[in-house]
Amino acid sequence: MNEQIKTDALNSAHHLMVGGVDTLTLAKTYQTPLYVYDTGAIRAEIAAFKQVFEENHVNYQISYASKAFATVAMYQLIAQEHIHCDVVSGGELYTAQQADFPMAAVSFHGNNKSLAELTMALDAGVGTIVVDNFDELSQLTTLTAQRQQLTTIMLRIAPGISAHTHDYISTGQADSKFGFDLNSGQADQAIRAAQAAPYLKLVGIHCHIGSQIFELNGFEMIVDKLVSEFARWQRELDFYPQIMNVGGGFGVKYTAEDHPLQPTDFVDAIVKETLAQTAAHQVPMLEIWIEPGRSLVAAAGTTLYTIGDEKDIPGIRKYLSVDGGMGDNIRPALYQAKYEAVLAKDPTLPAEQVASIAGKYCESGDMLIWNQQLPATKAGDVLAVLDTGAYGYSMASNYNRNPRPAVVFCEQGHSQLVVQRESYADLTRLDLPLSVPEKTK
Ligand SMILES: Cc1ncc(COP(=O)(O)O)c(C=O)c1O
Numbered sequence: 001m002n003e004q005i006k007t008d009a010l011n012s013a014h015h016l017m018v019g020g021v022d023t024l025t026l027a028k029t030y031q032t033p034l035y036v037y038d039t040g041a042i043r044a045e046i047a048a049f050k051q052v053f054e055e056n057h058v059n060y061q062i063s064y065a066s067k068a069f070a071t072v073a074m075y076q077l078i079a080q081e082h083i084h085c086d087v088v089s090g091g092e093l094y095t096a097q098q099a100d101f102p103m104a105a106v107s108f109h110g111n112n113k114s115l116a117e118l119t120m121a122l123d124a125g126v127g128t129i130v131v132d133n134f135d136e137l138s139q140l141t142t143l144t145a146q147r148q149q150l151t152t153i154m155l156r157i158a159p160g161i162s163a164h165t166h167d168y169i170s171t172g173q174a175d176s177k178f179g180f181d182l183n184s185g186q187a188d189q190a191i192r193a194a195q196a197a198p199y200l201k202l203v204g205i206h207c208h209i210g211s212q213i214f215e216l217n218g219f220e221m222i223v224d225k226l227v228s229e230f231a232r233w234q235r236e237l238d239f240y241p242q243i244m245n246v247g248g249g250f251g252v253k254y255t256a257e258d259h260p261l262q263p264t265d266f267v268d269a270i271v272k273e274t275l276a277q278t279a280a281h282q283v284p285m286l287e288i289w290i291e292p293g294r295s296l297v298a299a300a301g302t303t304l305y306t307i308g309d310e311k312d313i314p315g316i317r318k319y320l321s322v323d324g325g326m327g328d329n330i331r332p333a334l335y336q337a338k339y340e341a342v343l344a345k346d347p348t349l350p351a352e353q354v355a356s357i358a359g360k361y362c363e364s365g366d367m368l369i370w371n372q373q374l375p376a377t378k379a380g381d382v383l384a385v386l387d388t389g390a391y392g393y394s395m396a397s398n399y400n401r402n403p404r405p406a407v408v409f410c411e412q413g414h415s416q417l418v419v420q421r422e423s424y425a426d427l428t429r430l431d432l433p434l435s436v437p438e439k440t441k
Protein backbone atom coordinates (compact mmCIF):
# COMPACT_ATOMS: atom_id res chain seq x y z
CA MET A 1 0.00 0.00 0.00
CA ASN A 2 1.15 3.56 -0.67
CA GLU A 3 3.30 4.63 2.28
CA GLN A 4 1.74 8.11 2.31
CA ILE A 5 -1.50 6.59 3.56
CA LYS A 6 -1.89 6.10 7.25
CA THR A 7 -3.51 2.80 8.22
CA ASP A 8 -6.34 4.55 10.06
CA ALA A 9 -7.25 6.27 6.79
CA LEU A 10 -9.11 3.20 5.49
CA ASN A 11 -12.57 2.11 6.57
CA SER A 12 -13.72 -1.49 6.94
CA ALA A 13 -14.52 -1.64 3.20
CA HIS A 14 -10.94 -0.39 2.50
CA HIS A 15 -12.20 2.90 1.10
CA LEU A 16 -9.81 5.82 1.56
CA MET A 17 -10.96 8.17 4.31
CA VAL A 18 -10.08 11.82 4.82
CA GLY A 19 -10.73 13.26 8.27
CA GLY A 20 -12.84 10.20 9.04
CA VAL A 21 -15.04 10.63 5.95
CA ASP A 22 -15.26 8.08 3.12
CA THR A 23 -13.81 9.63 -0.06
CA LEU A 24 -16.30 7.74 -2.23
CA THR A 25 -19.12 9.40 -0.30
CA LEU A 26 -17.38 12.76 -0.69
CA ALA A 27 -17.03 12.28 -4.45
CA LYS A 28 -20.69 11.33 -4.73
CA THR A 29 -21.97 14.13 -2.50
CA TYR A 30 -19.86 16.99 -3.82
CA GLN A 31 -18.84 15.68 -7.28
CA THR A 32 -15.30 15.68 -8.69
CA PRO A 33 -12.76 17.14 -9.11
CA LEU A 34 -12.82 17.98 -5.43
CA TYR A 35 -10.30 19.31 -2.95
CA VAL A 36 -10.74 17.65 0.43
CA TYR A 37 -8.87 18.61 3.59
CA ASP A 38 -8.35 16.74 6.83
CA THR A 39 -8.50 19.80 9.03
CA GLY A 40 -7.54 17.81 12.12
CA ALA A 41 -4.20 17.16 10.39
CA ILE A 42 -3.66 20.92 9.93
CA ARG A 43 -4.39 21.50 13.62
CA ALA A 44 -1.95 18.71 14.54
CA GLU A 45 0.84 20.29 12.45
CA ILE A 46 0.28 23.63 14.17
CA ALA A 47 0.35 21.95 17.58
CA ALA A 48 3.61 20.19 16.70
CA PHE A 49 5.27 23.50 15.78
CA LYS A 50 4.03 25.11 19.00
CA GLN A 51 5.36 22.21 21.04
CA VAL A 52 8.92 22.55 19.70
CA PHE A 53 9.05 26.23 20.57
CA GLU A 54 7.55 25.62 23.97
CA GLU A 55 9.95 22.79 24.77
CA ASN A 56 12.79 25.18 24.00
CA HIS A 57 11.27 27.93 26.21
CA VAL A 58 11.64 30.72 23.66
CA ASN A 59 9.34 33.53 22.58
CA TYR A 60 7.88 32.74 19.19
CA GLN A 61 5.15 33.28 16.69
CA ILE A 62 3.85 30.96 13.99
CA SER A 63 2.49 32.90 11.04
CA TYR A 64 0.69 30.75 8.47
CA ALA A 65 1.76 31.72 4.93
CA SER A 66 -1.75 31.85 3.58
CA LYS A 67 -0.68 31.88 -0.08
CA ALA A 68 -0.43 28.09 0.32
CA PHE A 69 -4.20 27.83 0.77
CA ALA A 70 -6.46 30.75 1.54
CA THR A 71 -10.22 30.66 1.97
CA VAL A 72 -12.51 32.25 4.53
CA ALA A 73 -12.85 28.96 6.41
CA MET A 74 -9.10 28.43 6.40
CA TYR A 75 -8.44 31.85 7.97
CA GLN A 76 -11.10 30.97 10.56
CA LEU A 77 -9.39 27.68 11.32
CA ILE A 78 -6.07 29.48 11.75
CA ALA A 79 -7.74 31.97 14.09
CA GLN A 80 -9.18 29.09 16.13
CA GLU A 81 -5.64 27.79 16.59
CA HIS A 82 -4.51 31.24 17.82
CA ILE A 83 -1.62 31.71 15.41
CA HIS A 84 -0.81 34.56 13.04
CA CYS A 85 -1.00 34.56 9.27
CA ASP A 86 0.72 36.41 6.46
CA VAL A 87 -0.94 37.82 3.38
CA VAL A 88 0.69 38.95 0.15
CA SER A 89 -2.07 40.84 -1.58
CA GLY A 90 -5.16 42.94 -1.07
CA GLY A 91 -7.16 39.86 -2.06
CA GLU A 92 -5.71 37.68 0.68
CA LEU A 93 -6.14 40.53 3.16
CA TYR A 94 -9.76 40.96 2.08
CA THR A 95 -10.42 37.24 2.51
CA ALA A 96 -8.90 37.35 6.01
CA GLN A 97 -11.13 40.34 6.81
CA GLN A 98 -14.19 38.45 5.57
CA ALA A 99 -13.19 35.67 7.97
CA ASP A 100 -12.97 38.18 10.86
CA PHE A 101 -9.35 37.17 11.29
CA PRO A 102 -7.76 39.40 13.96
CA MET A 103 -5.91 42.03 11.95
CA ALA A 104 -3.27 42.53 14.63
CA ALA A 105 -2.14 38.96 13.87
CA VAL A 106 -1.58 39.65 10.16
CA SER A 107 1.75 40.38 8.44
CA PHE A 108 1.58 41.92 4.99
CA HIS A 109 4.23 40.83 2.47
CA GLY A 110 4.88 41.61 -1.17
CA ASN A 111 7.52 43.08 -3.46
CA ASN A 112 5.15 45.51 -5.16
CA LYS A 113 2.41 46.50 -2.76
CA SER A 114 0.30 49.13 -4.41
CA LEU A 115 -0.67 52.37 -2.74
CA ALA A 116 -4.23 51.00 -2.56
CA GLU A 117 -2.97 47.84 -0.83
CA LEU A 118 -0.82 49.77 1.64
CA THR A 119 -3.77 52.04 2.41
CA MET A 120 -6.02 49.02 2.85
CA ALA A 121 -3.51 47.47 5.25
CA LEU A 122 -3.28 50.68 7.30
CA ASP A 123 -7.07 51.06 7.34
CA ALA A 124 -7.41 47.47 8.48
CA GLY A 125 -4.76 47.90 11.17
CA VAL A 126 -2.64 44.92 10.17
CA GLY A 127 -0.11 43.97 12.83
CA THR A 128 3.04 44.18 10.70
CA ILE A 129 3.96 45.37 7.26
CA VAL A 130 7.00 43.56 5.94
CA VAL A 131 8.71 46.20 3.83
CA ASP A 132 10.43 44.79 0.77
CA ASN A 133 12.27 47.65 -0.99
CA PHE A 134 13.22 51.34 -0.90
CA ASP A 135 10.23 52.55 -2.93
CA GLU A 136 7.84 50.89 -0.52
CA LEU A 137 9.77 52.23 2.46
CA SER A 138 9.52 55.81 1.26
CA GLN A 139 5.86 55.40 0.24
CA LEU A 140 5.02 54.01 3.65
CA THR A 141 7.03 56.72 5.41
CA THR A 142 4.96 59.39 3.63
CA LEU A 143 1.65 57.59 4.03
CA THR A 144 2.03 56.92 7.76
CA ALA A 145 3.17 60.51 8.34
CA GLN A 146 0.18 61.88 6.40
CA ARG A 147 -2.14 59.69 8.46
CA GLN A 148 -0.11 60.19 11.66
CA GLN A 149 -0.45 56.43 12.15
CA LEU A 150 2.28 54.63 14.02
CA THR A 151 2.93 51.43 12.05
CA THR A 152 4.90 48.37 12.98
CA ILE A 153 7.20 47.10 10.28
CA MET A 154 9.82 44.48 9.59
CA LEU A 155 12.35 44.69 6.79
CA ARG A 156 12.68 41.77 4.44
CA ILE A 157 16.27 41.15 3.57
CA ALA A 158 17.87 38.97 0.91
CA PRO A 159 20.65 37.29 2.86
CA GLY A 160 22.59 36.06 -0.16
CA ILE A 161 22.03 32.42 0.75
CA SER A 162 20.75 30.03 -1.89
CA ALA A 163 18.47 27.20 -0.91
CA HIS A 164 18.66 23.92 -2.78
CA THR A 165 15.25 23.87 -4.41
CA HIS A 166 13.60 24.60 -7.74
CA ASP A 167 14.85 27.92 -9.17
CA TYR A 168 11.32 29.34 -9.32
CA ILE A 169 10.85 28.91 -5.56
CA SER A 170 14.30 29.95 -4.37
CA THR A 171 14.21 33.45 -2.89
CA GLY A 172 17.17 34.04 -0.55
CA GLN A 173 19.92 34.55 -3.15
CA ALA A 174 21.28 38.06 -3.71
CA ASP A 175 19.90 38.10 -7.28
CA SER A 176 16.25 38.02 -6.19
CA LYS A 177 13.32 40.36 -6.66
CA PHE A 178 12.56 40.10 -2.94
CA GLY A 179 14.04 42.09 -0.07
CA PHE A 180 16.90 44.47 0.72
CA ASP A 181 20.26 43.07 -0.28
CA LEU A 182 22.39 42.39 2.76
CA ASN A 183 25.82 42.04 1.24
CA SER A 184 25.88 45.38 -0.61
CA GLY A 185 24.81 47.42 2.42
CA GLN A 186 21.26 48.08 1.23
CA ALA A 187 19.88 46.54 4.41
CA ASP A 188 21.92 48.97 6.54
CA GLN A 189 20.61 51.86 4.46
CA ALA A 190 17.03 50.65 4.89
CA ILE A 191 17.44 50.41 8.67
CA ARG A 192 18.69 54.01 8.81
CA ALA A 193 15.75 55.16 6.68
CA ALA A 194 13.26 53.27 8.85
CA GLN A 195 14.80 54.69 12.03
CA ALA A 196 14.39 58.20 10.61
CA ALA A 197 10.73 57.68 9.65
CA PRO A 198 8.60 59.32 12.34
CA TYR A 199 5.69 56.86 12.19
CA LEU A 200 7.48 53.60 11.48
CA LYS A 201 8.37 51.26 14.30
CA LEU A 202 10.96 48.75 13.11
CA VAL A 203 10.58 45.61 15.25
CA GLY A 204 12.15 42.89 13.23
CA ILE A 205 14.07 41.48 10.32
CA HIS A 206 12.53 38.99 7.94
CA CYS A 207 14.06 36.63 5.47
CA HIS A 208 12.77 33.65 3.53
CA ILE A 209 15.19 31.57 1.49
CA GLY A 210 12.77 29.50 -0.53
CA SER A 211 10.22 26.73 -0.49
CA GLN A 212 10.30 22.92 -0.31
CA ILE A 213 13.70 22.90 1.36
CA PHE A 214 15.02 19.57 2.62
CA GLU A 215 18.17 20.58 4.48
CA LEU A 216 18.71 22.20 7.87
CA ASN A 217 21.90 23.74 6.69
CA GLY A 218 20.33 26.71 4.84
CA PHE A 219 18.35 27.72 7.94
CA GLU A 220 21.37 27.41 10.21
CA MET A 221 23.35 29.57 7.78
CA ILE A 222 20.61 32.22 7.85
CA VAL A 223 20.61 32.30 11.63
CA ASP A 224 24.42 32.57 11.76
CA LYS A 225 24.46 35.35 9.22
CA LEU A 226 21.53 37.26 10.69
CA VAL A 227 22.68 37.16 14.29
CA SER A 228 26.16 38.33 13.38
CA GLU A 229 24.63 41.20 11.35
CA PHE A 230 22.32 42.02 14.27
CA ALA A 231 25.35 42.25 16.58
CA ARG A 232 27.05 44.59 14.10
CA TRP A 233 23.89 46.68 13.74
CA GLN A 234 23.68 46.97 17.50
CA ARG A 235 27.23 48.37 17.55
CA GLU A 236 27.08 50.49 14.41
CA LEU A 237 23.45 51.49 13.94
CA ASP A 238 22.10 51.38 17.45
CA PHE A 239 19.51 48.91 16.18
CA TYR A 240 18.83 45.45 17.52
CA PRO A 241 15.66 43.69 16.35
CA GLN A 242 13.17 42.26 18.77
CA ILE A 243 12.02 39.69 16.20
CA MET A 244 13.89 37.47 13.77
CA ASN A 245 11.46 36.08 11.20
CA VAL A 246 13.07 33.23 9.26
CA GLY A 247 10.16 32.63 6.88
CA GLY A 248 8.87 29.22 5.87
CA GLY A 249 9.93 26.72 3.27
CA PHE A 250 10.06 23.52 5.32
CA GLY A 251 9.97 20.66 2.83
CA VAL A 252 7.29 17.98 2.81
CA LYS A 253 7.06 14.46 1.44
CA TYR A 254 5.15 14.18 -1.82
CA THR A 255 6.39 10.81 -3.05
CA ALA A 256 8.47 7.86 -1.88
CA GLU A 257 11.49 9.62 -3.46
CA ASP A 258 11.29 12.47 -0.91
CA HIS A 259 13.01 12.10 2.44
CA PRO A 260 12.37 15.33 4.29
CA LEU A 261 13.04 15.97 7.92
CA GLN A 262 10.02 16.57 10.09
CA PRO A 263 9.01 20.26 9.83
CA THR A 264 9.53 20.44 13.56
CA ASP A 265 13.19 19.36 13.12
CA PHE A 266 13.78 22.55 11.14
CA VAL A 267 12.31 24.64 13.92
CA ASP A 268 14.29 22.86 16.60
CA ALA A 269 17.50 23.51 14.65
CA ILE A 270 16.60 27.18 14.11
CA VAL A 271 15.86 27.71 17.79
CA LYS A 272 19.00 25.93 18.99
CA GLU A 273 21.22 27.79 16.51
CA THR A 274 19.69 31.12 17.58
CA LEU A 275 20.35 30.35 21.24
CA ALA A 276 23.95 29.40 20.43
CA GLN A 277 24.64 32.38 18.17
CA THR A 278 23.12 35.02 20.44
CA ALA A 279 25.16 33.62 23.31
CA ALA A 280 28.33 33.59 21.19
CA HIS A 281 27.82 37.20 20.09
CA GLN A 282 26.66 38.25 23.56
CA VAL A 283 23.46 39.80 22.25
CA PRO A 284 19.90 39.38 23.58
CA MET A 285 17.90 36.32 22.57
CA LEU A 286 15.38 37.10 19.82
CA GLU A 287 11.71 36.33 19.43
CA ILE A 288 11.62 33.78 16.59
CA TRP A 289 8.86 33.88 13.98
CA ILE A 290 8.29 31.25 11.32
CA GLU A 291 5.97 31.37 8.31
CA PRO A 292 5.09 27.80 7.34
CA GLY A 293 2.72 27.45 4.41
CA ARG A 294 3.18 24.14 2.65
CA SER A 295 4.15 22.19 5.78
CA LEU A 296 0.85 23.07 7.48
CA VAL A 297 -1.47 22.12 4.65
CA ALA A 298 0.15 19.92 1.98
CA ALA A 299 -0.38 16.52 3.58
CA ALA A 300 -3.84 17.47 4.83
CA GLY A 301 -5.14 17.90 1.27
CA THR A 302 -6.26 15.27 -1.24
CA THR A 303 -7.74 15.88 -4.66
CA LEU A 304 -10.44 13.49 -5.82
CA TYR A 305 -10.90 12.97 -9.54
CA THR A 306 -13.06 10.67 -11.63
CA ILE A 307 -11.21 8.53 -14.13
CA GLY A 308 -12.52 8.99 -17.68
CA ASP A 309 -11.00 7.97 -20.99
CA GLU A 310 -8.03 5.70 -21.41
CA LYS A 311 -5.42 5.60 -24.17
CA ASP A 312 -3.02 2.68 -24.32
CA ILE A 313 -0.26 3.04 -26.93
CA PRO A 314 1.27 -0.40 -27.41
CA GLY A 315 4.89 -0.48 -26.26
CA ILE A 316 4.83 3.21 -25.41
CA ARG A 317 2.55 4.32 -22.59
CA LYS A 318 -0.87 4.09 -21.05
CA TYR A 319 -2.69 7.36 -20.31
CA LEU A 320 -5.59 7.55 -17.89
CA SER A 321 -7.41 10.86 -18.15
CA VAL A 322 -9.18 12.46 -15.21
CA ASP A 323 -11.77 15.23 -14.98
CA GLY A 324 -9.32 17.87 -13.67
CA GLY A 325 -5.65 18.65 -14.17
CA MET A 326 -3.47 21.73 -14.51
CA GLY A 327 -6.37 24.07 -13.72
CA ASP A 328 -6.63 22.65 -10.19
CA ASN A 329 -2.97 21.66 -9.80
CA ILE A 330 -0.44 23.60 -11.86
CA ARG A 331 2.54 22.34 -9.83
CA PRO A 332 3.51 19.34 -12.04
CA ALA A 333 3.46 21.54 -15.16
CA LEU A 334 5.15 24.52 -13.50
CA TYR A 335 7.76 22.90 -11.28
CA GLN A 336 7.83 19.29 -12.53
CA ALA A 337 6.40 18.48 -9.11
CA LYS A 338 5.64 14.85 -8.39
CA TYR A 339 2.62 13.35 -6.67
CA GLU A 340 1.26 9.89 -5.95
CA ALA A 341 -2.26 8.64 -6.49
CA VAL A 342 -4.33 5.77 -5.15
CA LEU A 343 -7.60 4.20 -6.12
CA ALA A 344 -10.06 5.56 -3.55
CA LYS A 345 -12.19 2.42 -3.44
CA ASP A 346 -9.27 0.32 -2.15
CA PRO A 347 -5.69 1.58 -1.85
CA THR A 348 -4.62 -1.88 -0.62
CA LEU A 349 -5.30 -3.64 -3.95
CA PRO A 350 -2.12 -4.85 -5.68
CA ALA A 351 -0.82 -2.89 -8.66
CA GLU A 352 -1.76 -4.34 -12.04
CA GLN A 353 -0.83 -1.51 -14.37
CA VAL A 354 1.49 1.45 -14.82
CA ALA A 355 -0.50 4.44 -16.02
CA SER A 356 0.25 8.12 -16.52
CA ILE A 357 -2.44 10.40 -15.19
CA ALA A 358 -3.42 13.05 -17.71
CA GLY A 359 -5.54 16.09 -17.05
CA LYS A 360 -8.34 17.20 -19.34
CA TYR A 361 -6.77 20.52 -20.39
CA CYS A 362 -5.69 21.27 -23.91
CA GLU A 363 -1.93 21.09 -23.24
CA SER A 364 0.45 18.17 -23.64
CA GLY A 365 2.11 19.35 -20.43
CA ASP A 366 -1.11 18.81 -18.52
CA MET A 367 0.09 15.62 -16.85
CA LEU A 368 -0.55 15.15 -13.14
CA ILE A 369 1.57 12.03 -12.63
CA TRP A 370 3.88 10.02 -14.85
CA ASN A 371 4.07 6.23 -14.48
CA GLN A 372 1.84 5.62 -11.49
CA GLN A 373 1.40 2.02 -10.36
CA LEU A 374 -2.28 1.28 -9.91
CA PRO A 375 -4.66 -1.65 -9.55
CA ALA A 376 -7.01 -2.31 -12.46
CA THR A 377 -9.19 0.74 -13.11
CA LYS A 378 -12.29 1.53 -15.10
CA ALA A 379 -14.02 4.74 -16.16
CA GLY A 380 -15.96 6.18 -13.24
CA ASP A 381 -13.50 5.07 -10.56
CA VAL A 382 -12.40 7.76 -8.12
CA LEU A 383 -8.68 8.51 -8.12
CA ALA A 384 -7.22 10.26 -5.07
CA VAL A 385 -4.09 12.35 -5.65
CA LEU A 386 -2.38 12.69 -2.28
CA ASP A 387 -0.73 15.64 -0.54
CA THR A 388 -2.24 18.32 -2.76
CA GLY A 389 -3.17 20.69 0.07
CA ALA A 390 -0.57 23.38 -0.67
CA TYR A 391 -0.52 25.61 -3.75
CA GLY A 392 -3.22 23.60 -5.52
CA TYR A 393 -6.45 25.47 -4.92
CA SER A 394 -4.55 28.72 -4.32
CA MET A 395 -2.92 28.55 -7.78
CA ALA A 396 -6.00 27.22 -9.57
CA SER A 397 -7.17 28.77 -12.81
CA ASN A 398 -10.09 28.71 -15.21
CA TYR A 399 -7.95 27.68 -18.17
CA ASN A 400 -10.07 26.28 -20.99
CA ARG A 401 -13.01 27.84 -19.14
CA ASN A 402 -13.15 24.98 -16.71
CA PRO A 403 -14.89 25.90 -13.44
CA ARG A 404 -12.70 25.56 -10.35
CA PRO A 405 -13.54 22.67 -8.00
CA ALA A 406 -15.23 22.88 -4.63
CA VAL A 407 -13.32 22.59 -1.34
CA VAL A 408 -14.53 20.41 1.51
CA PHE A 409 -13.20 20.28 5.06
CA CYS A 410 -13.42 16.96 6.89
CA GLU A 411 -12.85 16.40 10.59
CA GLN A 412 -13.94 13.70 13.01
CA GLY A 413 -16.16 12.03 10.48
CA HIS A 414 -17.99 15.19 9.38
CA SER A 415 -17.64 17.00 6.08
CA GLN A 416 -18.38 20.64 5.36
CA LEU A 417 -18.42 22.48 2.05
CA VAL A 418 -16.21 25.58 2.45
CA VAL A 419 -15.85 26.70 -1.17
CA GLN A 420 -18.60 26.05 -3.67
CA ARG A 421 -17.86 24.56 -7.07
CA GLU A 422 -17.84 27.25 -9.74
CA SER A 423 -20.64 27.01 -12.26
CA TYR A 424 -20.57 27.84 -15.97
CA ALA A 425 -22.55 30.97 -15.05
CA ASP A 426 -19.72 32.02 -12.71
CA LEU A 427 -17.35 31.84 -15.67
CA THR A 428 -19.18 34.57 -17.59
CA ARG A 429 -20.32 36.58 -14.55
CA LEU A 430 -17.77 39.34 -15.18
CA ASP A 431 -17.88 39.19 -18.98
CA LEU A 432 -19.50 42.04 -20.88
CA PRO A 433 -20.90 41.76 -24.39
CA LEU A 434 -19.19 43.34 -27.35
CA SER A 435 -20.30 46.95 -27.58
CA VAL A 436 -19.15 47.79 -31.11
CA PRO A 437 -22.13 47.47 -33.46
CA GLU A 438 -21.86 44.89 -36.22
CA LYS A 439 -20.65 46.46 -39.49
CA THR A 440 -23.47 47.15 -41.89
CA LYS A 441 -22.92 45.28 -45.13
C1 LIG B 1 7.75 35.34 2.55
C2 LIG B 1 7.30 33.93 2.54
N1 LIG B 1 7.01 33.34 3.70
C3 LIG B 1 6.56 32.07 3.74
C4 LIG B 1 6.42 31.32 2.59
C5 LIG B 1 5.90 29.94 2.73
O1 LIG B 1 6.69 28.98 2.20
P1 LIG B 1 6.28 27.46 2.36
O2 LIG B 1 4.92 27.29 1.82
O3 LIG B 1 7.30 26.75 1.55
O4 LIG B 1 6.37 27.12 3.80
C6 LIG B 1 6.73 31.89 1.35
C7 LIG B 1 6.66 31.11 0.09
O5 LIG B 1 7.64 30.58 -0.38
C8 LIG B 1 7.18 33.24 1.33
O6 LIG B 1 7.47 33.84 0.17
Ligand SMILES: N[C@@H](CCCC[NH3+])C(=O)O
Residues within 6 Å of the ligand: 067, 169, 171, 211, 212, 331, 335, 390, 391
Ligand atom coordinates in the same frame (compact mmCIF):
# COMPACT_ATOMS: atom_id res chain seq x y z
N1 LIG C 1 3.95 28.04 -5.30
C1 LIG C 1 5.13 27.35 -4.93
C2 LIG C 1 5.74 27.75 -3.64
C3 LIG C 1 5.47 29.14 -3.20
C4 LIG C 1 6.54 30.09 -3.35
C5 LIG C 1 6.11 31.32 -2.65
N2 LIG C 1 7.18 32.25 -2.35
C6 LIG C 1 4.91 25.86 -4.97
O1 LIG C 1 3.88 25.41 -5.32
O2 LIG C 1 5.77 25.10 -4.67
